[in-house]
Amino acid sequence: MKQHNYFVYITSNPTKTVFYVGMTNDLSRRLIEHRENRGKPETFAGRYYCYKLLYYERFTYVQHAIEREKELKLMIREEKITLIKSLNPKMLFLKIAD
Numbered sequence: 306m307k308q309h310n311y312f313v314y315i316t317s318n319p320t321k322t323v324f325y326v327g328m329t330n331d332l333s334r335r336l337i338e339h340r341e342n343r344g345k346p347e348t349f350a351g352r353y354y355c356y357k358l359l360y361y362e363r364f365t366y367v368q369h370a371i372e373r374e375k376e377l378k379l380m381i382r383e384e385k386i387t388l389i390k391s392l393n394p395k396m397l398f399l400k401i402a403d
Contacts, residue, residue, distance in 0.1 A: 311370035313377060314361040315389060318354040321396065324385050325355035328374040332361060332401055357398040360389045 312332040316325045316339055327350070329335040336358055345351035364370040377385065389396055 309365055309367070311364045311367050312361050313364070313370050313373045315359050315377065315385060316350065316355045317357050317359050317398075319357060321359075323353040323355055324359075324382065325350045325353070326374060326377045326385075328370050330367075332358075336401070358401065359396060359399065360393055361399070361401075 309330070311328065311330050312335075313326070313328050314332060314335075316327070316336070317323060325339075327335065336356065339350050339356040342348055342351035343354045343356050350356065362370075362373060364373065377388070380388070386396075393399065
């Protein structure tokens, strides 16, 4: 049986003043898209330069990822920081292997 991967992630701008929560089935591709769209006002992530990865979770089922994305989007900034620091204590920008 084929294993599916879905990701819920949090990106930020280089100064970590804005967070963006998203969901994708291809995290590498999505991060490239965010980087290419930086500075473009058509999207929230582009307008605020949110292309640096801080946090992600992997899911097997798309519905679980969608539900988790909704939960993260409802969190206030301090809750997101606590979540990020639970796996990334220094809030370093993450690199993922292709």
